[in-house]
Amino acid sequence: MIDRYKRFMNLEEPPPAKKAKGFFTDTSLCIGCKACEVACKQWNQLPADGFAITGNSYDNTGHLGATTWRHVQFIEQAKANGGRQEQRWLMMSDVCKHCANAACLEACPTGALIRTEYDTVYVQQDICNGCGFCVPACPFGVIDRAPTHGQFEAGTAHKCTLCYDRLKDDMTPACAKSCPTASIQFGDVEELQQRARHRLGELKARGETKAELYGMPEGKEATEVGPLHAFFLLLDKPQTYNLPEIPRLPRKTMAQRYGWSAAVGVGFALVGALVFGGRR
Amino acid sequence: MGSNMAENHPVGFRWPMKAREKGATIIHVDPRFTRTSAAANLYVPIRSGSDIAFLGGLINYVLKHDKWFKEYVLAYTNASTIVGDDYVDAEDNDGLFSGYDPQSGTYDNTSWAYAGPVNRPARDETLQHPRCVFQILTRHYARYTPEVVEQVCGTPQALFLEVAEILATNSGRERTSAICYAVGWTQQSYGAQIVRAAAILQLLLGNIGRPGGGILALRGHASIQGSTDVPTLFDLLPGYLPHPAVSRGDDTLDDYLRQSAPSGGYWSNAPKFLVSLLKAWYGDAAAQENEYGYQWIPKLTGDHSHISTSAAMADGKVNGLIVFGQNPANGSPHAGLQRKALTQLDWLVALDLYETETAAFWYAAPEGWKPADVKTEVFLLPTAGPGEKEGTFTNTQRLLQYHDKAVDPPGDARSDLWFLYHLGRRLKDLYRESTNPRDQGLLNLTWDYLPAQADPESHIRDEPAAEKVLMEVNGYTVADRRQLPDYEQLKIDGSTACGVWIYSGVFPAPGQNMARRRKRSPSNYVNPEWGFAWPGNRRILYNRASADPAGNPWSERKKYVWWDATAGTWTGMDVPDFPARKAPETPAQEQGSGLDLHSGSDPFTLKADGRGWLFAPSGLRDGPLPTHYEPLESPVQNALYERQDSPVAKRFPRKDNPISPPGDPKFPYVVTTYRVTEQYTSGAMSRWNSWLSELMPEMFAEISPELAAEKGIDNLDWIVVSTPRNQIECKALVTRRMRPFRHGETVIHEVGLPYHWGYQGLVKGAMANDLVALSEEPNVYIQEDKALTCNLRKGRLR
DSSP states (O other): OHHHHHHHHTOOOOOOOOOOEEEEEEGGGOOOOOHHHHHHHHHHTOOOOOOOOOOBTTBOSOSOBTTBSEEEEEEEEEEEETTEEEEEEEEEEEEOOOBTTOHHHHHOSSSOEEEOTTSOEEEOTTTOOOOOTHHHHOTTSOOEEOOSSSSSSTTSEEOOOOSHHHHHTTOOOHHHHHOTTSOEEEEEHHHHHHHHHHHHHHHHHTTOTTOEEESOTTSTTHHHHOOBSEEEEESSOGGGGTOOSSOOOGGGGHHHHHHHHHHHHHHHHHHHHHHHHHHO | OOOOHHHHSTTTTHHHHHHHHTTOOOEEEESBOOHHHHHSSEEEEOOTTOHHHHHHHHHHHHHHTTOSOHHHHHHHBSTTBBBOTTOOOGGGTTTOOTTEETTTTEEOGGGGSBSSOTTSOOBOTTSOSTTBHHHHHHHHHTTOOHHHHHHHHOOOHHHHHHHHHHHHHTOSSSOOOOEEEOHHHHSSTTHHHHHHHHHHHHHHTTOSSSTTOSEEEOOSSTTHHHHHHTTOOTTEEGGGEEOOBGGGTOOSHHHHHHHHOOSBSGGGGHHHHHHHHHHHHHGGGOOGGGGGGGGGSOOBOSOOSHHHHHHHHHTTOOOEEEEESOOHHHHSSSHHHHHHHHHTOSEEEEEESSOOHHHHHHHHSTTOOOGGGOOOEEEEEEBOOGGGSOEEEEOTTSEEEEEOOOSOOSTTOBOHHHHHHHHHHHHHHHTTTOOOGGGHHHHHSOOOOOOSSOOTTOSOSSOOOHHHHHHHHHOEETTTOOBOSSGGGOOSSSSEEOSOGGGTTSSOBTTBOGGGOBOOOTTOTTOTTBSEETTTTOSSTTGGGGBOTTSSBSOSTTOOEEEETTTTEEEESSOOSSOTTOOTTOOOOSSOSBGGGSOTTOOOTTSTTSSBOSSOSSSOSSOSSOOOOBOSSOSSOOSSOSOOBOSSOEEOOOTTOOOOOTTOTTSOEEEEEEOOTTSOTTSTTGGGOHHHHTTSOSOEEEEOHHHHHHHTOOTTOEEEEEOSSOEEEEEEEEOTTBOOEEETTEEEOEEEEEOOOOSSSSSOOOOGGGSOOOEEOTTTOOOOOSSEEEEEEESOOO
């Protein structure tokens, strides 16, 4: 009976779960070439966002958005140390974190945002109605709606798919494939996490005292959103890279906020009753 | 040094990054803190144009602190060779070497020669003779102290010494260091001398001919190495044979061969290469009776380089121009003059993927010419992109890699090979009836490159076969048309034909295109079965030097090529760059020619004396030893010599090419031009791609906060940069990655200008090359655009 219903409704069994896939982005290897940005836009046929210099180092695409799913940050640091200039130019290729507890997915009222068999977070364009609830929900500012004009699936929400179409064919996502220095590494999340821990040890031993991992299960940034399936090795504090120290999940504070709203409502009602009631 | 590898060779830079992860130290010496500096272990600032002072300082350090590799230097270099007694060093003559003629601005280099014949010179193995190369070298660089480096280059002494110590410790039997450079060195008025200074340093440290050593020229485009090998240079024939020239007296084939073949060293085979080349070009028409068609090659009458030709064009002396994948209206020095030159042509053919600035100058140039007033008739022909044609790339490492065509080019677009082949075919047809002697070369050219059968999947029915060209390049026997296995088989009697002798071996039999090979060899990191490296698939040139004079590896760690006494042959991971069965103890012969005059421990087979040249008795037009000069335009006086700048660099003293005098207060700042990762050269390919253009959308000038404060400029303010040639406007990118330099008491500010923008494409902007002067380095005719002077103001042009 159920089978007949499924056939009638053209419903498919979801594909069986696979090992979780993700990215380990090791910023200590990034040379800021932006090949990931270009490869991502080419494979996913995302339009350019405009042609204006920002004046913010070599970053002219600004931030992740509906049509920029990989974005390379450039952070110039310089301080004088005696007669010598101590300089660093940090580069980091940012991307959707594919959180284990994804806020966008929880905020989505239509079921357009789903978790795939690779344990990644994916927007189904044919279901998304463009309500935009996911946009403020994301603690990283990753997901965004495309402008309502233009040819690129207007109005709906977009973000990195971890190249779902490529994963289906056992291919590496475009950004990782194009990275010349293996700064972006793709693979099974568990294995990548092992690699990241080892790598951090290596860098610490080399004297990179400020190096840290961001998005690991044991990290405090996993408190609410869970481990990030796209996680990072950073050479400075997360805030330096515009990453929240502890990314928040809106759901966690929802009861509290509803409570406050109710209390405020009741308060207004009381005040109204007093004011209007007294006139009578 | 002289390279921004991470930005301009990001894919190749994966290897330095891997080496860094394995413990190698990357040092980046550059005027700007770039993405390469960010990835390096040590960044060392250097004022633009002062590279020779820096390298000279390193040479001095190595000599003074006795850090040179004694066994290597004594056996493999010309350190012990005695120079003739007419030689006067620049140190003793205010910056000029002996033989300078101020009238012509050239050197007569006869006084730089060795005492005794070049292939059997007098030597003093104790290195004590005052005129031996070692002593001359020591005296020449004695003044290049760390203090002088700091004064001239603006590099803090402590940093300079750190570099010197790292290099010295990381060289010797157990370790080697490599130096990478690019056009940051070559686009200076003494570019070849900077490379020479690196060669001296690497020879002293024993870093040539050994794994992990060498001097690597990072080329500016995908196959620029190929274009110098084959070549597209006006003064060379294929395989680095000199082009016949009136000034050399190359009137007949015999004259040419006598001039081109020294009695010692592998170049004594040059006659075989030249005759085989003529046989490849002219086929049956080339015979001993007609000097194998030698007279059909036009003889050079002077400097016909790009820059000189542009100057002549501006004067109306050139009628027509064919431009392949080049964009002089934007990408060449003094772009304004280049554009003016284009208006003087009768016709221009531009072949490119897009309508470049060069193809569009007649209606779109900033000069605002009216199309009706431009007499030049312009033809724009659409070409095929790299994936739309087949052929080889030759990379920095001399490695040829063949690639197939992925898809047909769209519409009427065709490969460059298609265009050249059919142009040649039609010209031959036009001149079919001609009996004029000068047309016979064209008529006799072998021109058979169409495949037996057109590619059935292609809409192009008359595409020539690139592999047929490569087969001719490889060479064959004339009588039975068998492909040659290597260049050792080439003959002087006209029985062999070979298009490019150094490439011989790339196609040793029909169907065996070695450049197609993609086999990894897990047990040999050299991967000899990947592609084909010229000459003879050797990955490291002069690799005989990777073994000691007795033929044993210098160390187990740096084992590469060595003598196997039992088998009586050289062996190792690479093809030995040495006669395979010549034992290390073989003495040099008194008589004979070629390699017979070298001993079994003379690794530098192309040199007449078989040695690496610390001192260059010939071959360079601007001196036997690199010497610090200031750029043609400099804000300061030469701190080391009376002579300010290169005495032999070519200036173009024309009204439309003014050059600022040294220290000109009107132009107090230094400009250096460069590229960034996101765009490609003049932008002719990349500025039409929205994904690349959004990454670097607008022209900008990088300046330090100090200079910005001095001029009241904020980040992203419009500024005007001017030189005596022209002025441009762009936005300021104020960054601490740009630092002011000190030259003694003077503070020198640098202005960094990428040269990617123009007046065509999706994103447009000012052209840095509008500011650059016409000038030529005397050996290789390259302009100086890495160091010139400018002024700067806040505001816009209008």
